[in-house]
Amino acid sequence: MNNYKPYAIGLDIGGTNITGAVIDKMGEILEKISIDTNPDTNPDEVLERIYKMMNELLDKSNVQIDDVAGIGVATAGIIDSKEKVIIFANNLGWRNVPVGRLIGDRFGLPVKLSNDANAAAIAEWIWGAGKGCQDMIYITVSTGIGSGIISNGRMVTGSGDSGGEFGHISINPYGPRCSCGNSGCIERYASGTAIAEWVRSELKTNPQRKTVFGYEKESLITSEKAWKAAEQGDELALKAFSEAGFYLGIGITNLINLFNPEVIILGGGVMKAHRFILPKINETINKRGIPALTKRAQLSISFLEQEAGVLGGAGLIFLDHQSLSNYPSYI
Amino acid sequence: MNNYKPYAIGLDIGGTNITGAVIDKMGEILEKISIDTNPDTNPDEVLERIYKMMNELLDKSNVQIDDVAGIGVATAGIIDSKEKVIIFANNLGWRNVPVGRLIGDRFGLPVKLSNDANAAAIAEWIWGAGKGCQDMIYITVSTGIGSGIISNGRMVTGSGDSGGEFGHISINPYGPRCSCGNSGCIERYASGTAIAEWVRSELKTNPQRKTVFGYEKESLITSEKAWKAAEQGDELALKAFSEAGFYLGIGITNLINLFNPEVIILGGGVMKAHRFILPKINETINKRGIPALTKRAQLSISFLEQEAGVLGGAGLIFLDHQSLSNYPSYI
Numbered sequence: 001m002n003n004y005k006p007y008a009i010g011l012d013i014g015g016t017n018i019t020g021a022v023i024d025k026m027g028e029i030l031e032k033i034s035i036d037t038n039p040d041t042n043p044d045e046v047l048e049r050i051y052k053m054m055n056e057l058l059d060k061s062n063v064q065i066d067d068v069a070g071i072g073v074a075t076a077g078i079i080d081s082k083e084k085v086i087i088f089a090n091n092l093g094w095r096n097v098p099v100g101r102l103i104g105d106r107f108g109l110p111v112k113l114s115n116d117a118n119a120a121a122i123a124e125w126i127w128g129a130g131k132g133c134q135d136m137i138y139i140t141v142s143t144g145i146g147s148g149i150i151s152n153g154r155m156v157t158g159s160g161d162s163g164g165e166f167g168h169i170s171i172n173p174y175g176p177r178c179s180c181g182n183s184g185c186i187e188r189y190a191s192g193t194a195i196a197e198w199v200r201s202e203l204k205t206n207p208q209r210k211t212v213f214g215y216e217k218e219s220l221i222t223s224e225k226a227w228k229a230a231e232q233g234d235e236l237a238l239k240a241f242s243e244a245g246f247y248l249g250i251g252i253t254n255l256i257n258l259f260n261p262e263v264i265i266l267g268g269g270v271m272k273a274h275r276f277i278l279p280k281i282n283e284t285i286n287k288r289g290i291p292a293l294t295k296r297a298q299l300s301i302s303f304l305e306q307e308a309g310v311l312g313g314a315g316l317i318f319l320d321h322q323s324l325s326n327y328p329s330y331i
Numbered sequence: 332m333n334n335y336k337p338y339a340i341g342l343d344i345g346g347t348n349i350t351g352a353v354i355d356k357m358g359e360i361l362e363k364i365s366i367d368t369n370p371d372t373n374p375d376e377v378l379e380r381i382y383k384m385m386n387e388l389l390d391k392s393n394v395q396i397d398d399v400a401g402i403g404v405a406t407a408g409i410i411d412s413k414e415k416v417i418i419f420a421n422n423l424g425w426r427n428v429p430v431g432r433l434i435g436d437r438f439g440l441p442v443k444l445s446n447d448a449n450a451a452a453i454a455e456w457i458w459g460a461g462k463g464c465q466d467m468i469y470i471t472v473s474t475g476i477g478s479g480i481i482s483n484g485r486m487v488t489g490s491g492d493s494g495g496e497f498g499h500i501s502i503n504p505y506g507p508r509c510s511c512g513n514s515g516c517i518e519r520y521a522s523g524t525a526i527a528e529w530v531r532s533e534l535k536t537n538p539q540r541k542t543v544f545g546y547e548k549e550s551l552i553t554s555e556k557a558w559k560a561a562e563q564g565d566e567l568a569l570k571a572f573s574e575a576g577f578y579l580g581i582g583i584t585n586l587i588n589l590f591n592p593e594v595i596i597l598g599g600g601v602m603k604a605h606r607f608i609l610p611k612i613n614e615t616i617n618k619r620g621i622p623a624l625t626k627r628a629q630l631s632i633s634f635l636e637q638e639a640g641v642l643g644g645a646g647l648i649f650l651d652h653q654s655l656s657n658y659p660s661y662i
Contacts, residue, residue, distance in 0.1 A: 158591020260489020
């Protein structure tokens with residue numbers, strides 16, 4: 001019997017796009033397709049479009065289904081990775097969708113399910129900035145803040161698949177209220193939402209503030225706009241990213257003290273502005289961390305950013321113990 | 332060949348006492364001996380006394396050395412568990428002492444080395460309040476605050492054996508300075524030292540404060556005294572423990588969000604006052620935590636307190652994979 005299955009299909013199900021890719025064990029993407037999610041339609045309709053996309057992927061890449069080891073799905077929201085059910089995904093409007101069973105039955109393949117931050121961590125771990133590490137942390141700074149943590153060569157999932165909520169670490173019990181019920185969460189200081197809020201509030205208290213970038217309409221200020229303003233040297237925007245970097249530095253120092261990692265990888269949309277954020281993160285870690293721990297911890301930008309979701313999905317399949325024991329030389 | 336070795340020797344090397352015990356796989360202590368550490372003498376002299384104690388333990392328990400699977404050492408300070416070296420133990424005054432090699436050579440047995448918080452976590456995990464869990468956190472609240480974390484059925488040690496520094500999680504970047512170089516560490520709010528400091532500072536600002544307990548000499552106030560005062564209903568002492576409980580609650584909520592554990596076990600000298608601390612911890616977690624995570628996380632008092640060090644040492648030996656595969660039915 002030939003168990004050699006050199007490919008996996010990675011699926012990244014987001015609120016805006018769904019991306020699928022056929023990926024080999026070296027992390028090479030043979031073929032990739034993105035479709036609109038249209039989350040307003042029901043899950044069955046979305047899944048039918050996913051099946052169609054997957055067949056197209058197999059056709060285009062000229063890969064036989066018998067050569068596919070499995071399908072790995074990365075998705076936002078609350079999931080049950082054992083039962084492979086999306087419990088609740090706010091941006092999809094999905095509740096209790098057993099994607100593992102549905103997709104698995106359709107293609108006759110094993111399915112793995114992971115949240116998107118954990119999937120991105122897996123991808124960086126196998127093929128990206130965390131390659132060869134036993135202890136690494138991936139942090140995504142976007143609208144919110146999430147993380148995927150590898151400790152002793154294993155994903156920290158926790159008892160209910162809900163570990164790694166770095167965005168909801170409180171660094172000030174008397175800080176601003178967070179939607180999670182806590183106060184002073186990192187997400188309230190350093191997410192894209194928080195950065196935009198900070199700029200808005202500074203403009204409100206200093207309406208005369210001169211900027212090279214036009215902040216004409218407060219409600220339209222986003223962290224993306226602040227990034228572009230920072231690129232033009234706008235001081236307010238530069239200060240906004242430095243503030244975010246300070247609080248990320250506080251939070252990352254906490255993670256270093258808990259996990260003693262070799263590398264911390266930063267991804268997510270806000271990290272496009274990494275050159276305005278990283279210096280302050282580094283400064284804060286160096287000033288506040290325990291030297292024996294911080295000297296081991298390397299800060300890095302995500303290597304795989306746009307493809308981290310689909311690659312992480314494929315990684316889930318390749319990391320499966322049975323696959324690993326069949327092809328030990330590949331990873 | 333008979334590989335059946337039903338016993339281990341646990342050693343708990345502290346700054347005041349060294350305790351050794353012969354322990355079986357059910358966690359039963361057959362014999363236990365404590366000696367003074369006398370840290371002023373050199374390591375060789377202390378080790379000679381340890382060897383003598385271990386021979387005495389074997390004699391008294393009537394256990395043959397051939398029936399001992401190994402020696403597990405729990406110690407304070409910075410260690411290298413792979414090389415089995417105590418890198419630096421402040422309370423012992425030891426630097427770079429290769430206890431693993433020295434003790435191992437003397438008895439011809441495998442040696443394992445762990446810091447004391449991790450050893451206590453192992454003990455609670457195998458035989459105590461964390462029995463049967465895959466995800467648990469042990470926290471020791473004493474002069475300082477430490478922790479040992481089990482995630483996915485494995486100890487979180489980190490890349491340099493220095494993970495689990497819960498005491499040095501900052502929950503306020505602008506809080507009081509900590510000896511670690513950071514500000515606002517949990518240890519500065521909720522350790523025995525911090526509790527005593529809080530009482531002293533309250534008395535300084537309110538010298539007229541009536542208490543049932545005599546706080547005559549400020550410099551002599553300890554968390555132990557505050558505990559006894561709380562037992563007598565002293566309001567200041569009760570407030571001190573409630574404050575500590577609040578900050579522990581903030582820190583534990585952070586841990587729950589990161590590790591999604593099934594149980595959090597609290598030990599250490601300060602937890603003698605648990606009935607004055609736990610209610611506030613619980614209240615804070617319930618108010619601030621994410622319900623899906625907090626509902627899974629049970630708070631518990633340490634089951635093994637006094638013996639956690641030696642039991643953890645023995646646990647390190649029994650958890651060794653080779654031992655486990657020989658006696659799978661025991662643990």
